[in-house]
Amino acid sequence: MAGLWQENPVLRLLLGMCPTLAVTAAVKPALTMGLSVIFVLVCSNIVVSLMRNLLKSHLRILMFTLTIATFVTIADLFLKAFVPDMSETLGPYIPLIIVNCIIICRAEACASKNGVFISVIDAVGMGLGFTITLCVLAGVRELLATGKIAEQVVMPQAFVPWAAMGLPVGAFITLGLILALVNQVTKKQA
């Protein structure tokens, strides 16, 4: 379960930055994104781990991406069918899970060397780490940009929404500051 903190994919390994920045304007899409990533990560880790002995090494990456692409298609169709609004908001970022480096990295570093059980645990840990980070980032941005969290008003009337936080600028700067905070905390622990 190292994915939650010591090897948190976003905060420590700097993997999967694109969706992290793109979908975190509000909590709900961030959560949906996180859950889809957990689903794809778990499924692809299971499959990769099952077929790890059959793979030729030079075809490895290709097989990984194909496996991932299949599960992403499933997730995408599922979202389109059951939560069409959310699918609309996330747009192309759901298919972009295919090239999310977290998933390929875990397939390569963990699932292709370990059994199914370990791979699933690893996938869940990494996925949760990713989802939690995403939600924290989205929470901060949504709060500052609109004064709401998950569409519930929490800030007093006098609060002036800080529109820039909802724009790309806000994403980059918030993530930068969160990373700085994490660096600071780790240094104190060490």
Add this chain to the structure above:
Amino acid sequence: MDRVMVLLMGFISIMIINNLVLTKFLGICPFLGVSGRLDMAFGMGCAVTFVVTLSGTLTWLIDHLILRPYGLQVMQYVSFILVIAGAVQLVEMYVRKFFPSLYESFGIFLPLITTNCAILGLCLFVNLWDVDNLPEAVVLSVGAGLGFTLAICIMAGIRENLKLADVPACLRGAPITLITAGILTLAFMGFAGMVR
């Protein structure tokens, strides 16, 4: 003449106003990873431009000639990623055979391009925007590649100078890079609304 105008506008729009890196957050990983030195950034930019042009064109053709007539849109993602992986492999072999010195300097970037979200992202956007003729798809692909090169080179230039600055300890490395990128997007936002 109108047609040329549309193409030109599309080109400028995707290169500067809808720059994939700075407004759509695509290709952030290499953008942060390889932007340490200007020459490496430029090499990466060139490689990406080439692959994105090739795969943007190919995926548009596949989508319109094979997938749509037969109602196979479900296969879109799988076939797109296959085309991109194939294109990267092709470029790698070609460059290694005919330009060995260039291959040396690209090094590990070439295989990394497969997982560059800017490329898959562009292929998906081209389809999302319902681009219905080939020239437009090609122009958009080239523009996206050049936009990526532009962004990564500006970033590398800034980071080279940043080495001389006195950055607080906890901000060193990734955090300050992200904040710089944020300010850069602010600058690029100035172009918004210039072209539809």
